[in-house]
């Protein structure tokens with residue numbers, strides 16, 4: 151049992167989708183009406199109980215609770231604070247209201263979704279307007295606390311803090327920046343702390359990851375005043391303010407100057423020097439995030455122990471922890487088969503990380519000798535990494551050394567546009583889609599059947615070709631101008647490529663939540679990246695053989711492949727990005743040689759990897775742009791290069807988007823009212839652009855009229871010669887009926903807009 155005064159071993163949070171994605175299946179069944187709310191709650195309770203039991207078994211003496219979520223922790227926080235947007239007020243049932251906010255329904259649009267810091271996890275963006283009021287609804291956190299206590303857990307409730315909640319919210323209804331409502335909101339946290347104290351909580355963890363960023367001015371000052379105020383409460387649990395995803399910088403001293411008892415610091419991305427520089431930490435519990443919660447590499451235990459030894463000298467007491475929640479890594483390495491011994495030895499997923507935390511804490515408490523066998527096993531496994539030939543491919547390294555500016559530069563953009571116009575002969579306002587068509591149950595089942603040996607390669611190929619033929623026929627019927635093959639053969643736009651590239655390990659069960667019930671299996675980029683054969687050419691040329699309309703080749707770009715993989719940590723990420731770029735470049739050249747005239751290289755993660763601190767942004771954008779250009783500059787001027795960006799606010803990277811120098815950029819804009827076009831104009835962007843004219847994240851079918859309206863708005867910012875008409879992202883998550891209806895309206899809207907252009 152934990153000493154309520156302090157604790158020594160913990161993690162900041164855990165995954166909640168379930169070891170076998172039980173929550174995904176249960177929520178999707180609930181939405182489809184196949185199970186009722188009680189059955190869904192049962193699955194959720196089992197996941198929570200199992201997670202708590204696993205953490206107890208791992209030997210942790212303080213256990214996070216309320217890190218479970220049916221959909222998203224920011225949405226949970228909006229509910230906790232009574233700050234759901236009012237458009238959901240009429241929905242009486244709590245669960246249905248919650249899911250309506252998450253996903254929308256026939257009557258209401260969902261809350262916006264965007265990336266959580268620089269991760270591939272998406273949160274729902276709180277909406278704060280002048281009329282927003284806050285009111286405490288602590289039922290979930292209190293229930294989950296009681297549940298864990300009943301299980302015998304030394305439970306520590308976790309909530310997102312007020313600064314992070316408001317800094318990540320968006321202003322609506324003409325309101326000012328949401329952080330202006332911080333004072334009022336802190337009052338609700340005061341009430342919450344009193345309720346948690348009444349419920350017997352010894353500690354509460356308040357997550358403030360925004361303190362490692364430059365997202366808003368004056369964050370250290372806000373940290374000081376908010377936690378001074380909360381710290382002065384008389385009846386409250388001990389407060390642990392958790393910073394993660396980077397170095398808390400000046401906020402660390404600000405927090406240390408308040409009465410809070412504990413501060414969690416990220417020692418993977420942050421530095422020991424920052425801790426040593428704050429004398430007031432000598433009076434605090436420092437929760438040392440030494441085990442990487444963001445990546446899958448085994449911890450170098452000796453190095454970690456040395457770091458902890460240094461930290462110990464400058465803090466009041468110390469607990470060992472992961473650097474952030476293990477939400478971002480898969481559950482268990484033991485669920486993976488077929489990994490060679492060398493590579494397996496370098497890895498640690500969540501379960502293995504819990505053990506690393508416990509081992510390090512034991513070494514601090516009892517001395518390294520007490521757990522020497524674990525340290526030695528770890529060191530021996532990691533020692534095999536340096537000499538593994540897969541980490542050092544001479545030919546790819548030599549090729550990269552020889553790259554010059556000419557290799558990342560295409561011909562003059564206007565000249566390219568003229569050549570492409572002559573070659574492609576497209577109408578004004580050409581219509582297209584972003585790549586994927588609905589990934590139906592039949593498609594996924596075919597892949598599951600192939601994996602299980604129920605069908606063979608030839609049968610799988612036949613079925614996928616039929617899917618492609620159907621999608622081509624559908625697009626011709628709808629009347630789209632530039633067609634796609636629909637991506638049926640792709641389990642995922644990153645994993646599909648990783649499975650074919652040397653240097654990547656693809657997993658079978660290593661699922662990580664991406665948003666809501668949607669999961670991905672990030673590949674593990676462990677070595678040098680080499681393309682051994684074309685990856686997409688057969689599929690695309692088959693699609694092109696079925697139609698006279700141009701079919702776009704469809705590739706994922708180097709930054710996105712990197713961003714959505716677990717990346718080796720023994721060289722800069724840029725070095726791996728350039729290796730991937732060479733592989734994609736070779737693929738574009740092969741597609742061009744096979745007669746494909748348009749090639750799209752998707753970079754939806756360009757914005758996601760933007761560093762959280764302003765000082766680091768320019769260097770990132772330089773290598774990210776160069777990697778993209780390396781991947782797309784091998785083709786002739788007459789080949790039209792498209793790119794696609796989504797899932798973000800693009801303001802900060804708008805200059806980089808222009809520097810990508812794609813001939814056509816399709817970009818999510820359906821929810822930001824064409825602001826992106828004004829931003830592009832402001833920097834003189836003059837290539838083709840396709841602002842998304844409808845939101846594919848909701849089943850709602852946009853009317854022709856509303857798409858015409860979007861196009862009219864777009865035409866005020868962009869001349870018809872440069873404007874493309876497309877949805878804002880791929881259609882893989884949509885149903886077929888709504889897709890067909892939406893695209894019919896999109897084509898009708900483009901025709902109507904063309905007519906009005908005369």
Ligand SMILES: CN1c2c(nc(N)[nH]c2=O)NC[C@@H]1CNc1ccc(C(=O)N[C@@H](CCC(=O)N[C@@H](CCC(=O)N[C@@H](CCC(=O)O)C(=O)O)C(=O)O)C(=O)O)cc1
Nearest residue numbers: 270594595597598641642643644664667668669670714883
């Ligand atoms: C564009 N986005 C992507 C991101 N990251 C990626 N790595 N990939 C992306 O596409 N980040 C930003 C956004 C996030 N958006 C999404 C959208 C959709 C999904 C999604 O649908 N995920 C699927 C899993 C996709 C997949 O890997 N499919 C595989 C395996 C399918 C499967 O689960 N099979 C079953 C058996 C199936 C059956 O019998 O019917 C099984 O194995 O048990 C495949 O198609 O082969 C999801 O289900 O969550 C993710 C991110």
Ligand SMILES: N[C@@H](CCS)C(=O)O
Nearest residue numbers: 584585586752754880
């Ligand atoms: N080509 C991909 C891009 C998604 S961001 C798709 O259409 O799904």
Ligand SMILES: [Zn+2]
Nearest residue numbers: 754796879880
């Ligand atoms: Zn997209």
